[in-house]
Amino acid sequence: LNLPPGRFGWPIIGESLEFLRSQLEGSPEKFIKDRMTKYNSPVFKTSVLGEPMVILCGPVGNKFLFSNEGKKVVLWWPSSVHKLIGRSLITKARDEARSDKKLLMSFFNPEALMRSVGVIDEMTKDHLRTHWEGKDQLEAYSTLKRHTFELACRLFMSITDPQLVSRLAEHFHVFLRESLPSPSMKELRVLVKQRQTELERKTASPLQDVMSHLIANEEENGKLMPEVEIINNMLNLLFAGHDTSSSTLMLIIKYLSELPHVLEKVIAEQREITASKARGELLQWEDLQKMRYSWNVISEVMRMSAPIYGSFREALVDFTYEGYTIPKGWKLHWSACATHTDPTYYPRTLTFDESRFEGSGPAPYSFVPFGGGPRMCLGLEFARVELLVFLHNLVEGFHWSLVDPDEKISYDPMPIPVKGLAIRLRPRDS
Ligand code: HEM
DSSP, rough: OOOBBBBOOOEEEEEETHHHHHHHHHHHHHHHHHHHHHHSEEEEHHHHHHHEEEEEEEEEHHHHHHHHHHTTEEEEEEHHHHHHOOOOGGGOHHHHHHHHHHHHHHHHHHHHHGGGGGHHHHHHHHHHHHHHOOOSSSEEEHHHHHHHHHHHHHHOOOOOOOHHHHHHHHHHHHHHHOOOOOOOOHHHHHHHHHHEEEEEESSSOOSSSSSHHHHHOOOOSBOOEEEEEEEHHHHHHHHHSSSSHHHHHHHHHHHHOOOOOHHHHHEEEHHHHTTOOTOOOOOHHHHTTTTTTHHHHHHHHHSSSSSEEEEEEEESSOOEEETEEEOOOEEEEHHHHHHTTTTTTTSTTTOOOGGGGGTTSSSTOOOOTTOOOGGGTTTTTHHHHHHHHHHHHHHHHEEESSOOOOOOOOSSEEEETTTOOOEEEETTOO
């Protein structure tokens, strides 16, 4: 077999230590770039996470993996994720995944999300009022996590009781850290049962949230989703949908504190939107469409520090890529971080330049913070709303500066500030 260049490293652990080290040091792309240079090749083999793995670098590799989903490759997660989350969208493949995703997408598409913008704005204002206002200093990362978790609980499951939110957050933390079955499964089971009864009695609406949506609507096979899969999918959404957003918000705060000229333009754009609204009026979908500059800034933040460094696929058959054979069963990795720091597509890679996103923006498959193809992020539009609404309220309300401008960001597996990103705060009006 003409296998790609590369080495498997140590028995069992392979090159996992180097792979993880470059993440913990805050540059997951380093592992990949070092090897691309060493082998002078945009594809190489290695062994990480206990598997033989081929890494496909750059837009060509991304396009290949995204457009061959279900044909030559299929989404792959380590077995620990399967054990934790069970049968649900992210652990299913092909037609089964398509059916789950179609059902979920009808809640997460732009038309459906329009209804949520006001609620997200209200909750964001409430969060800032409760946790930020009146403080001189705070640890931003933990409050952002709390905020995105609260949003997920409210919008996916209509949970507003702060004690229940705190309990679920605590359970969820243990679930992710210790890889233990979560007591939140039990809590979610009770909630799903309760909601089934409310829907039967018509005291809850099928449009109310994702939970109602999954209980009340049939899948492609004409059957209702089994209860256990509804619970797994709720866990799945919490898993995929709150740390990603809080990490991105943290990065936005960090980058903007270092870029006063960019922040000034963001403030100007957001002020114009506020000026066009009645006092106290909440943001609406149309307002978000006017936040073009702010979205370019957020995109550049995600280019420079991708919230998800990439993910994995498995070869369904033996196939050839760039003249090399990739054997069936081998795992494959696409890397957002390596793609986003490729100087061919992003000259002056280390310079923050939001104008890269003006006009037609980056070349196809070269900007992939949300992945691509059939397994592209389900929550992209939801995340866009969360991020823009938060940025709007943040710059309208506060001046901030970093307590430690040199604080490192480590990937574990998402970007995390090693000391929690302490910031000094002042009200914007002062
Ligand atoms: C800035 C925030 C976010 C980023 C950067 C992000 C990134 C990603 C990426 C890269 C993938 C694709 C993984 C792959 O190809 O294997 C993905 C998948 C997914 N995301 Fe997000 N995500 C974000 C927010 C969210 C939110 C808020 C939700 C929930 C509403 C969500 C739900 C999902 C789900 C369910 C999948 C799996 C889709 C599938 O397997 O077909 N994400 N996300």
